[in-house]
Amino acid sequence: MDIDQKAVILEINKATIILENIINHFNKYLPLDEEEKLALTSRLTERKIKRRQFLLQEGDVCKSFTYVQSGCFKMYGVDDKGVEHNLAFAVEDDWISDIGSLHKEQPSKLFIEAIEPSVVLQLSKGDLWYLYINYPKFDRNFRVIIEDKYIELQDRLLQTVSATALNRYESFINQYPQLSNRLPSTQIASYLGVTPEFLSKIKNERFKK
Amino acid sequence: MDIDQKAVILEINKATIILENIINHFNKYLPLDEEEKLALTSRLTERKIKRRQFLLQEGDVCKSFTYVQSGCFKMYGVDDKGVEHNLAFAVEDDWISDIGSLHKEQPSKLFIEAIEPSVVLQLSKGDLWYLYINYPKFDRNFRVIIEDKYIELQDRLLQTVSATALNRYESFINQYPQLSNRLPSTQIASYLGVTPEFLSKIKNERFKK
DNA sequence: CTTAGCTCTTAAACTACATTAAGGGTATTT
DNA sequence: AAATACCCTTAATGTAGTTTAAGAGCTAAG
Numbered sequence: 089m090d091i092d093q094k095a096v097i098l099e100i101n102k103a104t105i106i107l108e109n110i111i112n113h114f115n116k117y118l119p120l121d122e123e124e125k126l127a128l129t130s131r132l133t134e135r136k137i138k139r140r141q142f143l144l145q146e147g148d149v150c151k152s153f154t155y156v157q158s159g160c161f162k163m164y165g166v167d168d169k170g171v172e173h174n175l176a177f178a179v180e181d182d183w184i185s186d187i188g189s190l191h192k193e194q195p196s197k198l199f200i201e202a203i204e205p206s207v208v209l210q211l212s213k214g215d216l217w218y219l220y221i222n223y224p225k226f227d228r229n230f231r232v233i234i235e236d237k238y239i240e241l242q243d244r245l246l247q248t249v250s251a252t253a254l255n256r257y258e259s260f261i262n263q264y265p266q267l268s269n270r271l272p273s274t275q276i277a278s279y280l281g282v283t284p285e286f287l288s289k290i291k292n293e294r295f296k297k
Numbered sequence: 298m299d300i301d302q303k304a305v306i307l308e309i310n311k312a313t314i315i316l317e318n319i320i321n322h323f324n325k326y327l328p329l330d331e332e333e334k335l336a337l338t339s340r341l342t343e344r345k346i347k348r349r350q351f352l353l354q355e356g357d358v359c360k361s362f363t364y365v366q367s368g369c370f371k372m373y374g375v376d377d378k379g380v381e382h383n384l385a386f387a388v389e390d391d392w393i394s395d396i397g398s399l400h401k402e403q404p405s406k407l408f409i410e411a412i413e414p415s416v417v418l419q420l421s422k423g424d425l426w427y428l429y430i431n432y433p434k435f436d437r438n439f440r441v442i443i444e445d446k447y448i449e450l451q452d453r454l455l456q457t458v459s460a461t462a463l464n465r466y467e468s469f470i471n472q473y474p475q476l477s478n479r480l481p482s483t484q485i486a487s488y489l490g491v492t493p494e495f496l497s498k499i500k501n502e503r504f505k506k
Numbered sequence: 507c508t509t510a511g512c513t514c515t516t517a518a519a520c521t522a523c524a525t526t527a528a529g530g531g532t533a534t535t536t
Numbered sequence: 537a538a539a540t541a542c543c544c545t546t547a548a549t550g551t552a553g554t555t556t557a558a559g560a561g562c563t564a565a566g
Binding site for chain 2: 165167171173175187188191197198220224227228230231234235237238239241242243244245246248249250251281
């Protein structure tokens, strides 16, 4: 076996290892059989994304459903004054997409931007539909995935309208302890719905106690 | 045919008419075949609900997925000060449930209460699971139903964190013109995340223009 | 090495919205 | 028919969070 062949095999192994993550992801729900695994993995496109690079920009139609293999993204809207409002973060082993724009093929109001250098696996709308039509298990699995996201979102809305900024901050730290270390405070402030200045004040008061 | 028989037939017709609504509901997605229709309708429980009666109270585990046949419900949480915060309304031909509580069999943080005298069709968790397992089309249909609800919720969260109370009020009127006439202002204020007093002020200023 | 650009913090002035209180109108219950 | 509860509004006062400004530490790019 010459050096070139070895290089090819290394590449294949690396790809296999990467795809193992998404396969394992489905093991949390209804595990895929060999045929389904192949149907899925053969349709995934791997992309490396740099810090500050966009997966989606306001006005564009969202074209794919994205699995985060490694790294971190934020999804946010920008108001009339130009202020960003973070709706969601996604780190490794999570999905991110503007589902509304993807489904209805309408221009998105949102941005999806890498906060860290990242690797993603993407499914185009057509491929996703193909999987839904030919392998009902994907209907099931994505139903459960989106139900979980719905539950999270509803919880968050309740918090947003009924709790103070301090409470929201403490809930965030409890719910996402890893994220609260990993992300800059400005991004957390934008997620909590306060200015960085006010978050700074909150942290200070919390520390004094 | 005697009078009793006529009465029975009338009852059957009425029941059939009621179930027609939910069948038509699914026609918006992937229409059900005869077997699926029977599987569904034979598992539905019809309940009449009085104004101010609860489908779910905080602390209880949500036991069923509810289709609103007629009437109107609100789903809300109550904060430490005892203030209600409406997360959602549901009128005829819509679904309502605390999905988090239903799925994870955990005590709910929410109330679901009738704002008008209502009629609902309920599916227990067990029956819902039975449908999912035996008729994959329900996975598909409920996936799409919940995706639509997710889109709505995300839109609302974005509004809540990025728009003023006046903007949120105007969006609400545009998006749900029927509801804005049908509901008392106190309920709309609770949904928008402001006090009834402040909503009153907003309306007044809006009218002046 | 240096410049430019983020990030974090503090603090004073400001604003959108909450709270409290009170009065009048309208349903729903008795 | 009366009583009770709920609904809507106005207005004074109060506050959580914003805005603006300014400086200091950190990181990244040329």
